[in-house]
Amino acid sequence: MSSYLKCIDCGREYSIEKVRFRCECGGLLEVIHGFGNEVSRKIFDERRKIWNSFLNSGVWRFKELVHPLIKKEDIVSKQEGNTNIYFHEKLCRYVGIEEFMVKHEGENPTGSFKDRGMTVGVSEAKRLKNKVVACASTGNTSASLAAYAATAAMKCIVFIPKGKVAYGKLSQALAYGGRVLEINGNFDFAMKLVQETSKKLGLYLLNSVNPWRLEGQKTIVFELIQQLNWEPPDWIIVPAGNLGNTSAFGKALKEMKELGLIEKVPHLASIQAEKSSPFYETWKKKSSKLLVVEEPETVATAIRIGNPVNWKKALKAIKYTKGVVEKVTDQEIMDAKAVVDSCGIGCEPASAASIAGAKKLREKGVIEEGDKVVSILTGHLLKDPDSTMNYHRNKLPGIEPRFCNTPVSLPKEVNENKLREVIFS
Ligand SMILES: Cc1ncc(COP(=O)(O)O)c(C=O)c1O
Numbered sequence: 035m036s037s038y039l040k041c042i043d044c045g046r047e048y049s050i051e052k053v054r055f056r057c058e059c060g061g062l063l064e065v066i067h068g069f070g071n072e073v074s075r076k077i078f079d080e081r082r083k084i085w086n087s088f089l090n091s092g093v094w095r096f097k098e099l100v101h102p103l104i105k106k107e108d109i110v111s112k113q114e115g116n117t118n119i120y121f122h123e124k125l126c127r128y129v130g131i132e133e134f135m136v137k138h139e140g141e142n143p144t145g146s147f148k149d150r151g152m153t154v155g156v157s158e159a160k161r162l163k164n165k166v167v168a169c170a171s172t173g174n175t176s177a178s179l180a181a182y183a184a185t186a187a188m189k190c191i192v193f194i195p196k197g198k199v200a201y202g203k204l205s206q207a208l209a210y211g212g213r214v215l216e217i218n219g220n221f222d223f224a225m226k227l228v229q230e231t232s233k234k235l236g237l238y239l240l241n242s243v244n245p246w247r248l249e250g251q252k253t254i255v256f257e258l259i260q261q262l263n264w265e266p267p268d269w270i271i272v273p274a275g276n277l278g279n280t281s282a283f284g285k286a287l288k289e290m291k292e293l294g295l296i297e298k299v300p301h302l303a304s305i306q307a308e309k310s311s312p313f314y315e316t317w318k319k320k321s322s323k324l325l326v327v328e329e330p331e332t333v334a335t336a337i338r339i340g341n342p343v344n345w346k347k348a349l350k351a352i353k354y355t356k357g358v359v360e361k362v363t364d365q366e367i368m369d370a371k372a373v374v375d376s377c378g379i380g381c382e383p384a385s386a387a388s389i390a391g392a393k394k395l396r397e398k399g400v401i402e403e404g405d406k407v408v409s410i411l412t413g414h415l416l417k418d419p420d421s422t423m424n425y426h427r428n429k430l431p432g433i434e435p436r437f438c439n440t441p442v443s444l445p446k447e448v449n450e451n452k453l454r455e456v457i458f459s
Contacts, residue, residue: 037066037103039063040064040066042064042347044057044059044061055232064245064248069102069293073295074295075260078256079260091112092253093114093253094153095115100250101246101249104158108160110160110186111153113143114150115150115254117137117139118138119135119408120135120379122378122379129389129407131396133267133405135409136408136409137410138381139411144177145206146412146414146417148174148179149181151250154247154249154250155179156186159188159240164188166191167183167188167238168228168239168240170192170194170224171203172195172221172337173199173200173203173336174203174336174413174417176207176212179207180206180207183210192213193228195216195220195221198335198338200418200420200421201419201420202382202414202417202419225341225343241343242277243343247278248282248285252282252285252289259295269303269401269405269407270283270303270409272305272409272410273388273391274305275306275339275342275384277342277343277345277348280344281344281348284350284355287302288354301355302352302357303391303392304357304359305359305388306337306359307334307364308362310330310334311327311361312325312326312330313342313349324341326340328340334367334383336384337387358400364433367390368383368421368435369390369437370389370390372435372439373437382413385411385413386411388409392407392409425438
């Protein structure tokens with residue numbers, strides 16, 4: 035079995051034995067594996083029974099599809115993945131889809147899907163003997179990288195847009211020991227800076243421009259379809275920022291189909307926030323160039339991205355799966371979040387874009403009656419407690435809290451009638 039890197043623009047190939055993030059032509063690289071015969075549904079099912087091995091991780095269970103060559107001693111794992119799928123009738127009614135489920139990637143060790151990419155990226159950094167890892171982040175990437183770097187005793191540098199990262203995430207990056215550099219600019223500027231700095235100072239870059247991150251994120255789809263007894267849904271819906279997941283999901287589905295692990299390919303729907311929707315505009319207008327958004331805005335800070343690095347890979351994924359790109363407003367995102375939260379599932383705002391997107395696509399008739407749909411919740415409710423509190427206290431500018439659950443203030447002396455009124459009303 036062999037693996038190598040290949041440029042998605044000019045096709046040039048590179049060995050994986052040297053650190054490289056882009057082709058000489060500037061194009062993005064993808065990892066190509068020569069899969070052996072040992073890949074089968076049976077072997078992956080057998081491994082779900084294992085408890086005391088790295089193969090119990092929801093990422094490394096699929097080692098042959100992720101990084102066949104890496105040795106066990108180089109793997110930096112926190113038993114990531116193995117996240118649950120939830121069904122709730124209230125949620126089905128809200129989106130208008132009978133068979134609607136969510137897969138909760140917020141159940142990963144640091145509370146977001148990023149752990150799936152980081153276990154592979156940090157393991158690869160270790161395999162190639164790197165000591166310092168770096169990323170730009172809207173929050174979750176930095177939290178995850180800091181945790182995995184600490185696990186591997188590596189130094190971790192993160193560039194974040196000052197004042198634009200939710201507290202739950204920033205506090206994690208600091209607590210896990212990441213060196214946090216706050217920059218005066220948005221995520222896109224942080225991304226540019228970290229790429230330049232990594233090149234100059236020899237830092238191992240762990241944003242999703244690093245193709246190994248996407249190899250890890252492919253396992254969201256592998257695991258989902260395995261949990262559904264290898265019967266794919268009709269649609270998989272994912273929130274979209276830097277487009278790592280959209281790209282990884284497309285690659286995962288293509289590989290599964292080619293390897294005979296699935297018979298049909300589900301459609302992918304990639305959902306952006308309305309005022310941060312460069313990919314939506316590019317797809318809608320069939321532009322051959324990315325239509326960058328200079329000043330992206332949205333309450334969903336994790337997807338406040340105007341210049342997504344993975345847009346070309348993501349476009350391939352949407353085309354391969356005969357999928358769609360959609361956009362939703364902040365109002366739709368926060369309402370969808372309130373409904374998911376009230377089902378006892380909970381998620382952060384960016385994740386709720388995939389619920390709002392499902393609802394919109396059903397209303398438009400893109401998702402048809404009887405379709406089986408899975409939305410991916412990318413991050414945990416507690417990542418961004420401010421946005422939740424501000425919604426329920428009606429303090430989010432421009433957003434009407436249609437499903438708010440405002441705390442009730444009681445006077446010092448409370449009589450029984452008053453209590454009866456607030457409890458049973
Ligand atoms: C919670 C959450 N959802 C969605 C995204 C966007 O994912 P992608 O960059 O893969 O499109 C991010 C990225 O930071 C995130 O943290």
